[in-house]
Amino acid sequence: MRTLEVADVLDLAAAQSSDAEERLQKLFEWDFERTMTSVRLLFIAAGSLLVALLAALIRDDTNLEIWHIATIVGSAGLLAAVAWSMLRRTRELHREFLAALGLLNSAQRLGPLLARYRAGAS
Amino acid sequence: MTPELENVLAAVAAVVALLAVAFTAFTRAWAARQTREAVERARGSKPDRAISRLDLSELGDYMYGALGSIPIAEYASNPRARGDVARGLERIERFLADDETPPAKRDGGAASDALAAAQRALGAGDTWTGLAQLRRSIEIELHQLAARREISVPKRAGAGLLLRILGDGQVLSRDIALTLRKSIRVANKAIHGEDVSPAAADEAFAGADYALRSVRSS
Numbered sequence: 152m153r154t155l156e157v158a159d160v161l162d163l164a165a166a167q168s169s170d171a172e173e174r175l176q177k178l179f180e181w182d183f184e185r186t187m188t189s190v191r192l193l194f195i196a197a198g199s200l201l202v203a204l205l206a207a208l209i210r211d212d213t214n215l216e217i218w219h220i221a222t223i224v225g226s227a228g229l230l231a232a233v234a235w236s237m238l239r240r241t242r243e244l245h246r247e248f249l250a251a252l253g254l255l256n257s258a259q260r261l262g263p264l265l266a267r268y269r270a271g272a273s
Numbered sequence: 274m275t276p277e278l279e280n281v282l283a284a285v286a287a288v289v290a291l292l293a294v295a296f297t298a299f300t301r302a303w304a305a306r307q308t309r310e311a312v313e314r315a316r317g318s319k320p321d322r323a324i325s326r327l328d329l330s331e332l333g334d335y336m337y338g339a340l341g342s343i344p345i346a347e348y349a350s351n352p353r354a355r356g357d358v359a360r361g362l363e364r365i366e367r368f369l370a371d372d373e374t375p376p377a378k379r380d381g382g383a384a385s386d387a388l389a390a391a392q393r394a395l396g397a398g399d400t401w402t403g404l405a406q407l408r409r410s411i412e413i414e415l416h417q418l419a420a421r422r423e424i425s426v427p428k429r430a431g432a433g434l435l436l437r438i439l440g441d442g443q444v445l446s447r448d449i450a451l452t453l454r455k456s457i458r459v460a461n462k463a464i465h466g467e468d469v470s471p472a473a474a475d476e477a478f479a480g481a482d483y484a485l486r487s488v489r490s491s
Contacts, residue, residue, distance in 0.1 A: 158341030
């Protein structure tokens with residue numbers, strides 16, 4: 152997944168559009184949605200493993216051995232840990248958005264220069 | 274469920290989980306390395322060389338290459354990275370305004386060289402470089418005039434500030450000051466990245482050329 156960089160904010164400033172702040176917000180919303188989709192999938196996968204294990208344990212004819220249980224619980228734990236670490240990253244998004252907004256304000260003063268460079272470079 | 278199937282399912286679950294962890298760890302480590310390199314690159318780069326050479330391409334490369342590759346997450350969380358980006362952009366902004374001239378050229382460098390470079394660039398259709406060189410030649414010439422007349426001006430004063438000081442001190446005639454002001458205004462417009470027609474650029478050059486001749490002989 153590509154992360155937002157300072158260059159993306161410079162590009163927004165170079166576009167010199169009046170709705171640059173809204174576009175920036177949109178970029179962060181997309182980033183948030185992408186992360187949340189991954190988080191949901193990982194939590195669902197971890198939950199499915201635990202539910203399947205529970206269902207097998209409840210059944211009388213289960214052939215589960217202790218290493219099965221340990222492996223499945225461990226796997227679910229790992230998936231949940233990955234999801235949790237991604238979820239923690241979304242908590243930082245608000246702070247990142249505010250920082251990017253400040254950067255956009257500074258970069259907008261250089262908007263025409265950035266646009267000229269972009270026009271020449273492309 | 275047969276024991277074989279349970280074995281397989283448990284093994285698949287473990288492999289998937291381990292792959293997810295390995296992938297996450299690898300991408301995090303890779304991103305951390307890229308970020309570290311980007312922050313170091315920004316720390317080691319300054320826009321001064323691009324500004325003193327009046328090279329738009331180099332200036333853009335600095336903004337997009339040296340500063341641009343810093344992830345926003347790092348920019349938000351690392352005060353050092355944020356400071357480097359802020360200082361870099363601020364430095365360029367000060368250059369765009371006409372109150373400050375780059376230290377590399379304020380004392381040395383002949384105004385006539387800058388004027389000749391301006392003429393060459395304008396002839397080649399490079400309005401940005403041409404008018405940036407024109408503004409520099411005005412700055413050099415006005416610094417030299419201030420030195421000749423023993424008028425104290427800030428060492429890094431740019432064309433706009435110099436013109437205000439020398440105009441107020443009545444060192445420059447009203448007509449000359451007005452002509453230079455017009456040329457500086459057009460140059461500033463171009464340096465900021467706004468569109469300036471070749472005709473307007475040529476007119477600004479001709480006006481400044483005439484005014485600087487008069488300044489030199491005064």
